[in-house]
Amino acid sequence: MQPNPEAPMESGAPDRSPRAPLAVRPLGLVPYDRGLALQAETLAELDVGAWPGIVLALRHPPTVTLGRRTAPQELHASPQTLADLGIGLFRVDRGGGATFHYPEQAVVYPILDLERLRLTVPTLLEHVRDAVLETLAAFDVRGGCWDPDRPGIYVDGAKVASVGFHLSRGRTTHGIALNVGRGWQGFEWIDPCKMRGLPITSIEDLTGAAPHPDWVCEHLARAVASRTGR
Numbered sequence: 001m002q003p004n005p006e007a008p009m010e011s012g013a014p015d016r017s018p019r020a021p022l023a024v025r026p027l028g029l030v031p032y033d034r035g036l037a038l039q040a041e042t043l044a045e046l047d048v049g050a051w052p053g054i055v056l057a058l059r060h061p062p063t064v065t066l067g068r069r070t071a072p073q074e075l076h077a078s079p080q081t082l083a084d085l086g087i088g089l090f091r092v093d094r095g096g097g098a099t100f101h102y103p104e105q106a107v108v109y110p111i112l113d114l115e116r117l118r119l120t121v122p123t124l125l126e127h128v129r130d131a132v133l134e135t136l137a138a139f140d141v142r143g144g145c146w147d148p149d150r151p152g153i154y155v156d157g158a159k160v161a162s163v164g165f166h167l168s169r170g171r172t173t174h175g176i177a178l179n180v181g182r183g184w185q186g187f188e189w190i191d192p193c194k195m196r197g198l199p200i201t202s203i204e205d206l207t208g209a210a211p212h213p214d215w216v217c218e219h220l221a222r223a224v225a226s227r228t229g230r
Contacts, residue, residue, distance in 0.1 A: 027056060046113050059214070068095060184202055
């Protein structure tokens with residue numbers, strides 16, 4: 001059944017999210033190729049003017065994705081090795097290098113018409129930064145900082161959230177990945193942010209608590225929607 005884009009948070013999640021004027025669609029665990037298809041379908045909704053923006057909140061099975069700037073040496077396993085480990089591999093059109101998705105990670109895809117929302121790319125990134133920092137604070141993580149050269153949020157030098165968009169015809173796809181649980185060991189197969197050995201962390205690593213990733217995902221999606229849809 002198609003989720004109600006204006007539904008309140010479900011699954012017993014604590015209601016700690018800001019009010020979101022754009023459509024937010026919580027989708028749960030979604031195979032990565034289906035996530036790509038959902039982004040394309042959502043873009044088609046924007047094209048007919050149904051919404052100026054729709055924010056998808058979801059998670060993925062273990063998957064390595066290679067952005068446009070990924071060099072071959074940044075992947076430290078063959079496609080066959082990854083397949084044997086049950087890890088998907090996709091080359092995608094977003095910016096940046098390689099990243100890793102896993103089920104305990106919150107993924108948010110803001111599918112936005114920047115012109116209709118009167119947003120510039122720098123303003124969008126500011127809103128995303130603030131939404132991630134607010135979400136981390138809501139789950140007791142503070143002290144995060146934004147690095148514009150390696151887009152994402154870092155706590156004590158370790159990356160907890162990655163940001164990478166694709167922009168075409170003034171519309172965005174891809175987006176944000178925030179590490180919630182400790183299942184991030186797949187980052188060892190890549191050079192995150194094109195940096196070998198970059199430390200990775202998660203909300204669970206930083207607090208000792210493991211909130212349900214769907215709660216974090218919906219909070220982040222609504223925080224993004226409330227800022228970009230003003």
